[in-house]
Amino acid sequence: MKLRQTTLILSLLLAIPLFAQENDEVGIWSEIGIEKAITKNWDVGLDLEYRAQNKARFSAGLGTSYKLNKYLKFGLNYSFLYSEKNAFKDKSEGEVGSDDWTRGYKLLTDNWYPRHRFSAEATGSIKLWQWLKISLRERYQLTHRRERNVERLVHLENHMKEIVDWDEDWNPIIEEATYIIDKTEMKNYPTLTDQVLRSRLKLEYDKKRCPFSPFVSAEFHNSISVGDHMLLQKIRTAVGCGYKFRKHNEVSLSYLITFDMYDIEEDENVRETVRLHDRLHAINIGYKYSF
Numbered sequence: 005m006k007l008r009q010t011t012l013i014l015s016l017l018l019a020i021p022l023f024a025q026e027n028d029e030v031g032i033w034s035e036i037g038i039e040k041a042i043t044k045n046w047d048v049g050l051d052l053e054y055r056a057q058n059k060a061r062f063s064a065g066l067g068t069s070y071k072l073n074k075y076l077k078f079g080l081n082y083s084f085l086y087s088e089k090n091a092f093k094d095k096s097e098g099e100v101g102s103d104d105w106t107r108g109y110k111l112l113t114d115n116w117y118p119r120h121r122f123s124a125e126a127t128g129s130i131k132l133w134q135w136l137k138i139s140l141r142e143r144y145q146l147t148h149r150r151e152r153n154v155e156r157l158v159h160l161e162n163h164m165k166e167i168v169d170w171d172e173d174w175n176p177i178i179e180e181a182t183y184i185i186d187k188t189e190m191k192n193y194p195t196l197t198d199q200v201l202r203s204r205l206k207l208e209y210d211k212k213r214c215p216f217s218p219f220v221s222a223e224f225h226n227s228i229s230v231g232d233h234m235l236l237q238k239i240r241t242a243v244g245c246g247y248k249f250r251k252h253n254e255v256s257l258s259y260l261i262t263f264d265m266y267d268i269e270e271d272e273n274v275r276e277t278v279r280l281h282d283r284l285h286a287i288n289i290g291y292k293y294s295f
Contacts, residue, residue, distance in 0.1 A: 030057075030286065031058070031286040032286065033286050033289070034289045034290070035051055035052065035290045035291075036052045036290070036292075037049055037291070038050050038292070039292060040295060047294075048067070048068045049066075049068070051064075052065075055286075057284065059087065059089065061085060061086070062086045063084065064083065065082060065084070066081070066082050068080055076126065076129075077127045078124075078127075079123075079124070079126075080123070082122055083120075083121040084121075089115045092109060093110040095109055095110060096109075104163065105163050106161065107160075108161055108185075109158075109159055111157045112154050113154065113156070113157065115154075117152065118149075119147055119149045120148045121145065122148075123146070125142060125143035127139055127140070127142075135211040136207065136208075137207070137208045137209075138208075141206070142202075145199070145200045145202055146197065146199050147198045148197050149197075150195055151194050152192075153190050153193075154190070154191050155189075156189050157188055159184075159186050160184070162182065162184075162185070163182045198229045199229045200225055200226065200228065201226045202226075203226070204221055204224075205221065205222050215247055216245055216246070216247055218243075219246070222241045225237045227266075237264070237265055238262055238264050239265065240261070240262045240263075242259065242260045243258060243259055244257055244258020244288070245257060252294055254292045255289075255290065256291075257288070258290075259285070259286075260285070261283060262283070262286070263282075
C-alpha cells in the first residue's frame with residue numbers, strides 16, 4: 005500500500021507540469037527530494053525540479069547540511085541546470101504600407117543550454133510559543149555558464165521607396181523595392197558567472213504531532229556581479245502548506261509571486277541592466293522522502 009501511494013504521488017507531480025502551456029500566466033513548478041540522515045545532525049539529499057513557465061527549466065541537485073545546534077544550520081549544494089532560452093527574436097520595424105518597413109526575425113537552432121550552480125548557506129531559527137518557527141536563511145549562490153556558439157537563422161524583408169531618377173520637370177521618379185535576406189550566422193555566448201546573495205525570512209506553524217505545517221516566506225535576490233554594489237533583482241514571496249503522512253513522506257503545495265525588479269541582459273555580448281515591472285505567478289508542488 006505504501007509503495008502504491010508513493011508511486012501515485014510521484015506520477016502526479018511529474019505529469020502536472022505537462023499541462024502548462026508556454027503562454028500560461030501562472031506557471032507550474034514541481035520538485036521531488038530524497039533526504040538521508042547520516043547522523044543526528046548531518047544529512048545529505050538529492051532533489052529534482054522542473055519548471056514550466058514561459059521558458060522551461062530542469063534541474064538536479066545534490067546537497068548536504070549540518071545542524072550545529074537547535075538554532076543554527078549550515079548547508080552546501082550543487083545543482084545542474086538545463087534551461088530554455090528565447091529562440092525567436094522579432095526584428096520587424098515600421099508599419100506595412102508605409103514608405104519604409106522591415107519584417108523579419110532571428111531564430112536560434114538550439115535554445116537549450118546547461119549551467120552549473122554552487123551555493124553555501126546558513127539558516128538561523130527560533131521557536132516561539134511551542135508552535136511558531138521563525139527562520140532566516142542567508143545563501144551565497146554562484147552560477148556558471150560555459151562559452152558556446154549557436155547557429156542562428158536570419159530572415160529579413162526590407163521594403164523601401166527610393167528615388168531612381170528625375171523627369172524633365174525635375175520631379176522625382178520613385179520606385180518601390182523589397183530586399184530579402186536569408187542567411188545563417190553564428191551567435192556567440194561568452195563564459196558567464198553570476199553571483200547572488202539570497203536572503204529569506206520564513207514563518208512556519210510547527211507543532212509536535214501535527215501533520216500540517218502552513219508557512220509564509222519572503223526572499224530577496226541581490227546580484228553582486230554588476231558594478232561595485234548590490235543590485236536587487238527580484239523579490240519572491242510564497243504562501244503554502246506541508247503535509248507529512250506516514251513516517252517518511254511529506255508533500256507540499258504553495259503559491260509564489262516573483263517581483264522582477266531588474267534583469268541583466270546580454271546584447272551582442274554586452275551586459276546591461278534593464279528595469280523590469282514583471283510579476284510572475286507559480287504553483288509549486290513538492291514531495292520529499294526522508295529516512
